Each structure stands twice: as structure tokens, then as C-alpha cells.
Amino acid sequence: MAGNTSKPTTSTPTTGVTVPPSAPRATPAAAPGGSGFRVVGAVLVLLMLSSSVPSALYVLYQDRWDLSSGMITVVFALYAVTVLAGLLLFGSLSDTLGRRPVLAAGLILAIASMGLFAAAQGLGWLLAARAVQGLAVGLATGAMGAALLELAPRNRPALGAQVNSAGPTVGIGLGGIGAGLLVQYAPAPTSLSYLLLIAAFALCLAGVLRMPESAPGAGRSGGFKLTPHRIHVPAPVRRRFAVLVLTIIAVWSVGGFYLSLGPHLALSLLESTNYLVGGATVALLAGAATAAQLALGRTEALRTAVLGLCGLITGLGLVLLALGLGSAAVFLVATAVLGSGWGAAFLGSFRALSMLADPAHRGELTAAVYVFAYLAMSVPAVLAGLLTNIHGLHRTSVGFMAAVAAMCALALLATLRLAARTRAEGSTE
Structure with missing residues (x-):
């Protein structure tokens, strides 16, 4: 999402994935369609999936660590606040640095948050994990939304917007049911889901590092530039x-x-x-x-x-x-x-x-x-x-x-x- 930039953005429903209203076509090095589009779509679904996994474990956390419902909702709310902070601070960063490095940074933060969840031994760990996870999603959101439009197949140009819209709720749904199954029927209920997500995010990171850069202005405007979004x-x-x-x-x-x-x-x-x-x-x-x-x-x-x-x-x-x-x-x-x-x-x-x-x-x-x-x-x-x-x-x-x-x-x-x-x-x- 862009604030006072020359590339204003809009957002898709349900998650706030940022989508430029008139996204430019990809640069010649980043041909539309292909593996890059699938990789970014997978990143979107996995990030949203990981955000809903803790919801299936909150009752277990309450039982094991004697947490109140109030504390559980604070853990949940911290995620929303840090996603918002990430969006407002870093939403347009991929316009200058490029989609690949911003997505890679978001995935590294996501892996770190999954590690914190897997190692969690109490409320402090959960709060730290949720904060890092929120920043990961906030950082990656703008790059994901733009890349999906830029890399959409030429014969299906609307597919990028459709994935932006449906991908988040698909991820949330899969995260809820998948985590519920693992918590109930698999060993290590408070860590297995997160360890599997670490592996999935690592595969996505490898794919992101290999995908073509699709941001037309990447590397042309002076490198790192942090400009908070204006609220107006x-x-x-x-x-x-x-x-x-x-x-x-x-x-x-x-x-x-x-x-x-x-x-x-x-x-x-x-x-x-x-x-x-x-x-x-x-x-x-x-x-x-x-x-x-x-x-x-x-x-x-x-x-x-x-x-x-x-x-x-x-x-x-x-x-x-x-x-x-x-x-x-x-x-x-x-x-x-x-x-x-x-x-x-x-x-x-x-x-x-x-x-x-x-x-x-x-x-x-x-x-x-x-x-x-x-x-x-x-x-x-x-x-x-x-x-x-x-x-x-x-x-x-x-x-x-x-x-x-x-x-x-x-x-x-x-x-x-x-x-x-x-x-x-x-x-x-």
C-alpha cells in the first residue's frame, strides 16, 4: 500500500493485501505467468495459513499455561497491531527495493516467528512470536499484491486479483483445519505445525530468490527508502x-x-x-x-x-x-x-x-x-x-x-x- 507516492494502491478484501489499481506490466526480465506467479501465490496462502494456526492452539495454550481469555485476545490483537505497523511503514518499500528482496525479508521474519512459536514456553514467547509474525505479514503484503498482478498470466490477466482476493481466506481456512488435525492427532501439538511451516517457508524462500524481479522501478530510486504512509x-x-x-x-x-x-x-x-x-x-x-x-x-x-x-x-x-x-x-x-x-x-x-x-x-x-x-x-x-x-x-x-x-x-x-x-x-x- 502506498501513501504519498506516485504509485497509489488499493487493497483486496479480507486481508488487506495491497494491489496497485493500474499495475504496470512486468519488465521484460519478468515474463508474466510461470513459476514466479505460483511462488508468490504460495507465499500469500502460507502467510495467511500461518496466521490462523495459533487460533486452533489458543485453547491448548490456555490449558497448559493457565492463561486467561483476556491474555489470549491480547496475543491475538498484537498480531493485528504489528501487521498494521508493517503495512504503514513498509507497504511501498518493494517499489524501490524490488519485490524479491522484500518478499525474502518477509519470509525470513516468518521463519523466525515460527521458530519462536515452536519453542514457546509461556505468554512472553507467544507475544514475541505474534509480533514478529505480524511484521512479516505487514512487510510482505505490498510486495505480494503487486507481484501477483505483475506476474499474472497474459491469457488470464484477472487471475492476479482473484488470487489476491481468495488466497487469504483459503489460507486462513486451511490453517485452522490443518492445525486442528495436527494438534488433535499428531505428536508435539504445540510445535509440529510450526516446524512444518518453517520447512514450507524455506522452500518458498528458495523459490522467491530464483524468481524474476517484476517491479519496474526496482533499484532505480536510491535504494532503501522508508516513508510512512499518510492517513487521510x-x-x-x-x-x-x-x-x-x-x-x-x-x-x-x-x-x-x-x-x-x-x-x-x-x-x-x-x-x-x-x-x-x-x-x-x-x-x-x-x-x-x-x-x-x-x-x-x-x-x-x-x-x-x-x-x-x-x-x-x-x-x-x-x-x-x-x-x-x-x-x-x-x-x-x-x-x-x-x-x-x-x-x-x-x-x-x-x-x-x-x-x-x-x-x-x-x-x-x-x-x-x-x-x-x-x-x-x-x-x-x-x-x-x-x-x-x-x-x-x-x-x-x-x-x-x-x-x-x-x-x-x-x-x-x-x-x-x-x-x-x-x-x-x-x-x-
Whole structure:
């Protein structure tokens, strides 16, 4: 993501992967398609996969190290904060240094974070591992998004954007279910997943070092240049931004809750000690989000946002019903509905937001969206974790879901009014 640079960027849904709106074609040395595109796609999926692996282990960490739900959500939130810091500090670094060195640096940090997780013996280790992991993802995000567009096959130019959009939720889903399987049925439950990821990241690093450089300006602008992104919403679009960002906040409040406390809630409702259940809950949410994004990829942005908000409200209502009945079956159905609404609402709102600013200011507006998204992912989750220590998981979940449902209803009404006003303005032109 670029701030005050000459190459403004936009972002794909769900993870904040940075994508230039008009990415230049690759340089002659970096022919589109081929192994480079597959390598970068694998890096994207693996980084997102690794980010969701701890979610499947949080319940185990709580049991082994006597951690409170509040501490678990702090560990989760630290990741969101450090991803944001990495994005704001290093989001456009690959424009000057090149995609390869920035991706390589991100992978080295990812390997270091997996090592910290594998060796973890308590809360301090988890905090350090999550912080390094967040910086790795934040550093690599801009380079991944740009490289996928630049290296997309010539006969399938839209594939880069599609991988940017679907890759993160695919990775989150695979990470949840894969870690759940390993934790439940394989030896060394707190280290095996991370050791396997170290090997996978090492293979990706070798592939990145061999792939062609695709950044047109790499090495031409004075080497290392650290320019923090400016956070700014242009005055003419602030009212529309305020409407659409309500959806961003609602979406990522749900995402943060599910990725931090969702597995614990699922195990509680199912009255199960099988850690696969927790990972499967994350996988179900992410899988439904991916399916919705792929199905609605060609639908108009505001209509997609409205459909997503309707799905979120329905899913949240079903979650509340599941909590009231104590029904695990209803909870799983609710998670699937909630995931589809999550994916659609974020896809639609982010696409609508990306069209608000002219290209010269799009990076600044994108940075502002990131701030709201990552704060919404982290702050409500931490508050929910702290309240869980006082009121218990069940009561806290009911209150949280009811509050987010009210926010979704407000966002839906505001988005419908915005859509009506947009149609009216279009009909008078």
C-alpha cells in the first residue's frame, strides 16, 4: 500500500493485501505467468495459513499455561497491531527495493516467528512470536499484491486479483483445519505445525530468490527508502467513507472475535475436548467467506455490501439463537451464514471505498481503511476477552454478538440510503 507516492494502491478484501489499481506490466526480465506467479501465490496462502494456526492452539495454550481469555485476545490483537505497523511503514518499500528482496525479508521474519512459536514456553514467547509474525505479514503484503498482478498470466490477466482476493481466506481456512488435525492427532501439538511451516517457508524462500524481479522501478530510486504512509480521507468523500467504514468495523469485529475466542466457544457448545473442532470453526468461517467472494465477484459493490450485511445480521441472529439453545448444530450453521456475510460485506464495502478517492489519493484512503479494519479486529476482541474473565464466555458472546448485530443494522440502513442516493445521482447525469 502506498501513501504519498506516485504509485497509489488499493487493497483486496479480507486481508488487506495491497494491489496497485493500474499495475504496470512486468519488465521484460519478468515474463508474466510461470513459476514466479505460483511462488508468490504460495507465499500469500502460507502467510495467511500461518496466521490462523495459533487460533486452533489458543485453547491448548490456555490449558497448559493457565492463561486467561483476556491474555489470549491480547496475543491475538498484537498480531493485528504489528501487521498494521508493517503495512504503514513498509507497504511501498518493494517499489524501490524490488519485490524479491522484500518478499525474502518477509519470509525470513516468518521463519523466525515460527521458530519462536515452536519453542514457546509461556505468554512472553507467544507475544514475541505474534509480533514478529505480524511484521512479516505487514512487510510482505505490498510486495505480494503487486507481484501477483505483475506476474499474472497474459491469457488470464484477472487471475492476479482473484488470487489476491481468495488466497487469504483459503489460507486462513486451511490453517485452522490443518492445525486442528495436527494438534488433535499428531505428536508435539504445540510445535509440529510450526516446524512444518518453517520447512514450507524455506522452500518458498528458495523459490522467491530464483524468481524474476517484476517491479519496474526496482533499484532505480536510491535504494532503501522508508516513508510512512499518510492517513487521510479526502474531505469530499468523508460522509460516504463514514457510512462504508461502519461495515468494515462490523466485519472485522466479527473476524477478530472468531479468530481469538471462536474455537473456545465452539468447544464449549459442543462440550468437546477435540481441538479439531476449534480449527474447523475457523475453517468454516473462512471457507464460507471465500465462497461468497467468488460468487459475488462480478456484483456491483454496494449491492454486494448490502447482501453481505444481510448475511451478517442473519448469521449473528443464528449465533444468538445457538447460544440461547445451547445448540452446536445451530452454531455451525450460524458460522457458515456469518462467514458468507463476512466475505461479501468486506468485498463490497472495500470495493466501494476504493472508488471514492482519485488515484492520487487512493493510497492515503486505503491506509485509513486499514487503521479502522485492524483496530476493529483487535480492540473489540481484547475487550471481549477481558469481559469473559468477569462474566464468562457465554454471556460475553451474547452481548458481543448483539452489539455487532445492532452495528450491522445501522450500517445496512446507511448503505441502503447511500445506494439510493448514488442511483439518483447517476440518473440525473
